[in-house]
Amino acid sequence: MTASSGISIRGVSKVYGQGERATTALAPIDLDIEPGEFVAIVGPSGCGKSTLLRLITGLVPRTGGELTVFGKSVTAPVTDIGIVFQQPILLEWRNVLENVLFQIDMRGLDRARYLPKAMELLKAVGLEDFADRRPYELSGGMRQRASIARGLVHEPPLLMMDEPFGALDALTREQMRIDLERLWMETRKTVVFITHSIDEAVLLADRVVVMSPRPGRIETIMTIDIPRPRGLGARKDPRFVAATDAITEIFLERGVFSAGGHG
Numbered sequence: 159m160t161a162s163s164g165i166s167i168r169g170v171s172k173v174y175g176q177g178e179r180a181t182t183a184l185a186p187i188d189l190d191i192e193p194g195e196f197v198a199i200v201g202p203s204g205c206g207k208s209t210l211l212r213l214i215t216g217l218v219p220r221t222g223g224e225l226t227v228f229g230k231s232v233t234a235p236v237t238d239i240g241i242v243f244q245q246p247i248l249l250e251w252r253n254v255l256e257n258v259l260f261q262i263d264m265r266g267l268d269r270a271r272y273l274p275k276a277m278e279l280l281k282a283v284g285l286e287d288f289a290d291r292r293p294y295e296l297s298g299g300m301r302q303r304a305s306i307a308r309g310l311v312h313e314p315p316l317l318m319m320d321e322p323f324g325a326l327d328a329l330t331r332e333q334m335r336i337d338l339e340r341l342w343m344e345t346r347k348t349v350v351f352i353t354h355s356i357d358e359a360v361l362l363a364d365r366v367v368v369m370s371p372r373p374g375r376i377e378t379i380m381t382i383d384i385p386r387p388r389g390l391g392a393r394k395d396p397r398f399v400a401a402t403d404a405i406t407e408i409f410l411e412r413g414v415f416s417a418g419g420h421g
């Protein structure tokens with residue numbers, strides 16, 4: 159991969175605070191992400207997943223190492239990016255379409271130009287009939303769908319997702335996973351998807367980055383070659399079983415799970 163074509167992370171580390179209060183959140187890590195790739199980052203609570211996302215997006219400065227996003231060294235917040243967080247955070251006084259267009263307003267872009275894109279995305283996430291509804295009229299899954307549309311409306315090449323389905327019930331989560339894969343197959347954005355769920359990581363990603371407990375390090379990177387689309391049946395695929403077992407084994411060895419829970 160050339161440095162200009164994706165995300166290049168070389169010896170990147172993060173220490174929060176100083177002196178006795180210093181916390182090493184991320185040991186030096188190396189990772190390359192190709193354009194159009196779907197990469198999931200899975201690891202236990204506190205291993206530095208969100209920190210890695212904040213470093214890539216330039217929301218916090220790194221302590222060491224080299225980090226480039228689409229060829230540019232990250233020294234300030236990266237603007238050409240979409241971010242979806244665990245909590246959708248919609249503006250209650252704006253309807254769904256207006257919430258999606260908020261991204262355009264914030265960036266000082268031309269609303270009229272992006273209106274068709276906003277409508278197309280609402281359709282893609284199954285909200286075309288809810289464009290004029292207010293957030294309180296939506297379910298949790300629908301709110302998160304709206305925030306995914308908002309994250310993509312300015313057509314960023316890179317979508318960062320920080321545990322986006324973490325607050326949803328299991329059935330909604332499964333549907334969102336299937337819908338996100340379809341959307342990604344249509345748009346081929348570069349996606350970095352953070353999750354606690356081993357299943358979700360393996361079902362969604364081209365590669366799964368497995369992180370160790372704090373201070374966060376990359377334990378291994380697994381290529382997942384289960385054919386797409388990966389519907390409900392993908393869980394029966396031997397490659398799914400092998401990958402989830404291998405990740406579970408790593409977490410067991412690192413003390414993330416106690417042995418009593420392993421069957």
Ligand SMILES: Nc1ncnc2c1ncn2[C@@H]1O[C@H](COP(=O)(O)OP(=O)(O)OP(=O)(O)O)[C@@H](O)[C@H]1O
Pocket residue numbers: 174175181182183201202203204205206207208209210354372
């Ligand atoms: N602003 C901060 N100041 C000081 N320490 C921080 C800060 N943000 C995170 N940390 C510490 O860095 C470590 C990694 O945190 P981070 O939020 O990146 O982990 P995570 O893997 O995303 O966790 P979770 O899955 O629970 O969200 C933790 O020990 C956390 O306490």
